[in-house]
Amino acid sequence: MNVRVATAKIIASVLRGEGSLNTLLPEYLAKVDDRDRGLLQQLCYGTLRFYPRLSVYLAELLAKPFKAKDFDIEATLACSLYQLLETRIPPHAAVNEAVATCQNLKKNWAKGLANAVLRRFLRERATLDIKLGGSREFQTAHPDWLIDLWQAAWPEQVDQLVAANNHQPPMTLRVNQIRCSRDQYLSTLAEADIQAYPTPFSDVGITLQQPCDVINLPGFAEGQVSVQDEAAQLAAQLLAPRSGQRVLDACCAPGGKTGHILELLNNQGDVIAIDIAAERLTRVTDNLLRLGLQAKLIAADTADIASWWDGHPFDRILLDAPCSATGVIRRHPDVKLMRRPTDIAKLATLQLSLLRALWPLLAEGGVLLYATCSTLAQENDQVIAEFARDNHSVHVEPVATEAGMATSAGRQLMPQIDGHDGFYFARLVKTAIA
DSSP: OOHHHHHHHHHHHHHTTSOOHHHHHHHHHTTSOGGGHHHHHHHHHHHHHTHHHHHHHHHHHOSSOOOGGGHHHHHHHHHHHHHHHHSOOOHHHHHHHHHHHHHHTTOTHHHHHHHHHHHHHHHHHHHHHHHHTTOHHHHHSSOHHHHHHHHHHOTTTHHHHHHHHTSOOOOEEEEOTTTOOHHHHHHHHHHTTOOEEEOSSOTTEEEESSOOOGGGSTTTTTTSEEEOOHHHHHHHHHHOOOTTOEEEEESOTTOHHHHHHHHHTTTOSEEEEEESOHHHHHHHHHHHHHHTOOOEEEESOTTOGGGTOOSOOEEEEEEEOOOOOTTOTTTOTTHHHHOOHHHHHHHHHHHHHHHHHHGGGEEEEEEEEEEESOOOGGGTHHHHHHHHHTOTTEEEEOOOOSSSEEOSSSEEEOOOTTSOOOEEEEEEEEOOOO
16 A cells, blocks of 8 residues: 555544544554555654644645545645655655645545645745744644643643654663663663663663664563553552562553563562453563563453452552543654543543542552553542542552652653653552541
8 A cells, every 4th residue: 555545544534533543553554565664654643743733734725624534635735744844855745745645545636736735835834834823733733722731730841741742752661670680681782783771760661762673672572671661661660569469450451561560570479450452452462471471361341340350359459540641642643633621521530430449459558559641630630639538548658759740649750852751650558447
C-alpha cells in the first residue's frame, strides 16, 4: 500500500472515532513496504501531534468543512501541511504528493482542491500566521478545553506541558536486574556504539541518545532490557514489593509494570495480573516469556471481584487506572482529537469505583499504589481525596521520589522534553480501624 494513502486512511479513521493510532497503525504497517514503515509512523504521529493547529489552517483555507466520508482528503491536506511546516520536503513535492494521493484514494474531484489549497497556503502563510495567531489552539496545537484545565491547575507549568507534548519523546529502557546491572548494560551499549545515559529517578532506567529499533538492542531478545518510560518504571519501584508478598497488578496490559514487579521479586513472588481484554493479555504473555518471568494472568473485569478473587488478601496492589492519558500525549497524539471534556468526570467515576472494589482485597498494613498517566487533578488528587474521606482505614503516605512535585495526596510528574512522561502516584496504606 502507498504510504501516503495509508496515512490518510489511518488519520481519517481517528477523525471518525473508528479507532486509536495505537490500534490502527500496526495493521497498516503490515501493508506497506519495510522501507516505508518509518515514514508512515513519522507522518501519522507528526500530523496528529499538530492536528489542532493544522485544523485551524484548514478551516481558513477551505470554503466548507469535509463530510465524514471525505475525512481521508482532510487528512491528506493536513499531512501535507505538516510536511511543509515541520519537515524539509520541497514545497512542490508536498503538493504533488497530495494530488497523487487524492487520485490513489479514487477521489479525482479532490485533486484540484488539494492543489489550490496547498498553493494558497504557500503564498499566504505569513499572512495566515498573523491572522490566526490569536487562536490558542493554533498557538499550542492543543484543544482549548485541555489548556483551560491545565491553566486552572498548573498555570506555571502550561508552557512546559505544551512544549513537551509537541516533541518526540525519548526512548527509555528498563534493565532486567535478574540478568544484568544497569552499569553492565551501559557498557554493553557503549561497545555497540549506542550512546545512552542513566535516568535520574529510576534506578534501573537508561535513556538512549537516539531511538533505535529494538532488534538493534544488545540482549533485547534474551530479556536483558525492556522499553519503558522512566515514569512508568517508578510504579513498581514505589510499590516496593518484598519477597514472600502476594501482589496484584490490576489493569496490567501491556505488562511492563508486571514484568518490573517480578524482576524486583527475582521472579519468586506470588503475582496476579488482571486485564479486562483477553487479547491484550497475549502481549503480556509475550513480554513475560521474553523476560523469563512468570505470573498468573487473568482476563476479567477487575471491579467484578467475585469473578476472579480467591479470597486471599494481597500485600501489595498496583492500580494503574484507566485515565485520560493527558500525561502521555506525545506518545499518543491522537488523545488531542479523541478525548472530550465530558470524558474526565466519567473516568474519575471509574477510577473511584476501582479503588473501592480493590481496597477490601488489601491486607492490613498492605500498600495500594494508585497510578495514572494523567496530568489532571480531577483524576488524581480529587479521586484520592474522595476515596480517603469515605474510608477511615486509608492512610495516605508521602510518595518517595524526587521526580515531579508533591501534591495534597500524591506526586505529580509533568512530561519532560528529554525525560519522563507525565504521571501521577499516590501511596495508600491500609490501617486498622479503631
